[in-house]
Amino acid sequence: MGVACTPSSTGLGGAAAAPAIEVQHVLKRFRPDAPPALDDLSITVPQGVIFGILGPNGAGKTTLLSILCGLLKPTAGSVRLAGHDTLTAEVKRMLGVVPQEPAIYPTLTGRENLEYFGRMQGLRGARLAERVNACLQIAEIGDQADRRVEHYSGGYKRRLNLVIGLIHEPRILILDEPTLAIDPHSRSLIHQRLRELHAAGVTILLTTHYLEEAESLCRNIAIIDQGRIAERTSLPRLLSRLHTETFVLNLKGRVTELPELGGFVLQAVDDCTIEVEMNRAHTINGLFEALSRNGIEVISLRNKQNRLERLFLELVDRHGPESET
Amino acid sequence: MRGELWRWRRYWITFQTILIKELLRFLRIWVQTILPSVITTGLYFIIFGQLIGERIGPMAGLNYLDFIVPGLVLMAVITNSYANVVSSFYSSKFSRYIEELLVAPIPDWVILAGYIAGGVARGLAVGGAVLGVALFFTEIHLHDPWVTLGIGLLTATLFSLGGLINAIYANSFDDISIVPTFVLTPLTYLGGVFYSLELLPEFWQGISLANPILYMINAFRYGLLGVSDVPLGVAFGMTLVFILILLAYSLSLLRRGVGIKT
Numbered sequence: 001m002g003v004a005c006t007p008s009s010t011g012l013g014g015a016a017a018a019p020a021i022e023v024q025h026v027l028k029r030f031r032p033d034a035p036p037a038l039d040d041l042s043i044t045v046p047q048g049v050i051f052g053i054l055g056p057n058g059a060g061k062t063t064l065l066s067i068l069c070g071l072l073k074p075t076a077g078s079v080r081l082a083g084h085d086t087l088t089a090e091v092k093r094m095l096g097v098v099p100q101e102p103a104i105y106p107t108l109t110g111r112e113n114l115e116y117f118g119r120m121q122g123l124r125g126a127r128l129a130e131r132v133n134a135c136l137q138i139a140e141i142g143d144q145a146d147r148r149v150e151h152y153s154g155g156y157k158r159r160l161n162l163v164i165g166l167i168h169e170p171r172i173l174i175l176d177e178p179t180l181a182i183d184p185h186s187r188s189l190i191h192q193r194l195r196e197l198h199a200a201g202v203t204i205l206l207t208t209h210y211l212e213e214a215e216s217l218c219r220n221i222a223i224i225d226q227g228r229i230a231e232r233t234s235l236p237r238l239l240s241r242l243h244t245e246t247f248v249l250n251l252k253g254r255v256t257e258l259p260e261l262g263g264f265v266l267q268a269v270d271d272c273t274i275e276v277e278m279n280r281a282h283t284i285n286g287l288f289e290a291l292s293r294n295g296i297e298v299i300s301l302r303n304k305q306n307r308l309e310r311l312f313l314e315l316v317d318r319h320g321p322e323s324e325t
Numbered sequence: 326m327r328g329e330l331w332r333w334r335r336y337w338i339t340f341q342t343i344l345i346k347e348l349l350r351f352l353r354i355w356v357q358t359i360l361p362s363v364i365t366t367g368l369y370f371i372i373f374g375q376l377i378g379e380r381i382g383p384m385a386g387l388n389y390l391d392f393i394v395p396g397l398v399l400m401a402v403i404t405n406s407y408a409n410v411v412s413s414f415y416s417s418k419f420s421r422y423i424e425e426l427l428v429a430p431i432p433d434w435v436i437l438a439g440y441i442a443g444g445v446a447r448g449l450a451v452g453g454a455v456l457g458v459a460l461f462f463t464e465i466h467l468h469d470p471w472v473t474l475g476i477g478l479l480t481a482t483l484f485s486l487g488g489l490i491n492a493i494y495a496n497s498f499d500d501i502s503i504v505p506t507f508v509l510t511p512l513t514y515l516g517g518v519f520y521s522l523e524l525l526p527e528f529w530q531g532i533s534l535a536n537p538i539l540y541m542i543n544a545f546r547y548g549l550l551g552v553s554d555v556p557l558g559v560a561f562g563m564t565l566v567f568i569l570i571l572l573a574y575s576l577s578l579l580r581r582g583v584g585i586k587t
Binding site: 070099104105116 | 349429
């Protein structure tokens with residue numbers, strides 16, 4: 001659906017060559033005697049990408065986003081947005097923020113919330129009305145626009161929360177767990193809108209707990225654990241590190257005895273389902289050919305475990321308690 | 326020059342937006358925000374004014390019911406202006422709406438002005454409603470409308486600022502009820518709502534003079550009835566000084582992000 005969630009211009013104005021976000025050696029301590037929430041953390045987000053920040057609870061993801069938005073000051077290190085190291089009004093206008101908890105006024109309607117936050121961003125008159133209507137359309141909440149938000153479902157609140165961050169057509173969008181605890185339809189809609197914004201050249205930085213979300217949306221990710229970068233790479237490069245993958249195959253007929261397939265490790269789940277462990281030397285075509293030679297037809301195939309989830313757990317374990325000793 | 330004008334216009338729009346949001350907030354839940362004060366003060370008029378007041382007799386040369394009207398109206402102004410800002414700003418902090426404002430291109434003082442104006446609006450709206458109720462029971466005539474309006478406005482501003490500071494420091498909903506319960510209510514009751522300062526022994530008169538609410542109630546009483554236990558200039562001066570102190574302190578807290586950006 002081609003709803004107009006594209007910004008009116010592309011690029012980041014005068015600072016076109018600069019990365020959208022640069023975090024350099026940021027340290028954040030909430031108390032002098034406490035361990036750092038962020039420890040010498042550096043990330044560069046180029047313009048126009050969707051960048052995912054992953055990490056377990058308490059890793060420092062929200063602290064990092066709060067520093068980027070100017071809600072917290074780093075103890076040391078620097079942050080630059082579109083080449084600017086201070087959050088002037090002009091830089092703030094480039095920035096859209098979608099917080100983890102929907103930050104919307106319950107006693108106002110969806111439309112009034114959009115008007116309110118739009119005015120805060122300096123919109124008014126016909127332009128404001130145009131943006132409010134566009135945002136209602138983007139979020140597909142037009143039917144509830146004039147109801148008070150306190151009566152909205154969780155999914156509607158999340159969608160409204162998203163478009164409040166978009167009301168002023170920011171060039172950099174920062175989202176903290178944008179699809180936390182919502183229904184599949186709302187999640188799918190938000191994913192679709194984020195892809196449309198990405199296609200329009202908006203730089204998107206998001207944190208998520210949903211690894212399949214990161215895998216489906218982001219080309220670049222950083223994994224944060226205990227305030228430090230555990231991994232920072234492109235997703236294809238990260239996934240290429242998996243040495244083995246396990247696939248679950250649904251079979252057309254029953255298989256009572258598993259055949260010997262050279263190199264593939266097979267395990268029966270039930271009469272019609274098997275698991276196959278494949279290493280990097282194997283190919284799917286090779287597997288199908290071997291199964292076909294043994295008279296086994298496959299109806300469908302899926303990954304047993306989310307690939308990113310497996311890597312994530314490996315990386316977080318590696319940077320966990322053992323690494324501190 | 327044009328850029329400067331545009332910037333001030335933006336600030337004005339932002340201020341209006343926060344104020345309108347605050348008005349909508351308390352008007353839409355008027356059963357929780359306006360009605361309780363009207364009912365409570367209505368009961369005060371019935372009990373203290375009609376039933377007990379007749380036995381008390383005149384106070385400061387006035388009918389007792391007339392005497393308590395200014396104090397009750399100002400009590401409504403104080404509690405409602407305070408309650409509006411403390412609850413609204415704390416909710417914004419608790420539910421993190423405030424972060425949307427802090428990341429928007431708006432200076433802190435515009436946010437402060439918007440919330441304070443909301444508190445003043447509710448304080449004066451409820452004060453006006455209580456005065457309306459009072460007119461059912463009394464036949465008071467405004468002695469000096471400018472003094473009445475002026476001290477009402479300043480009092481509402483002062484306690485809106487107090488509410489904002491309380492909200493900034495509050496870490497739970499319990500924290501926003503401590504000051505109204507343990508500080509504001511006793512100071513208001515001991516500020517001469519129900520009695521004239523002349524009734525107190527000399528020692529307690531001296532102690533009472535340290536209560537800033539006493540000055541506001543007396544100035545308001547002068548505006549409505551033309552009598553006061555304290556000089557009018559002192560009352561206005563003290564209120565203004567308190568406003569300036571709390572204003573500077575609130576701005577400093579907002580600028581440093583105390584309770585919000587920590």
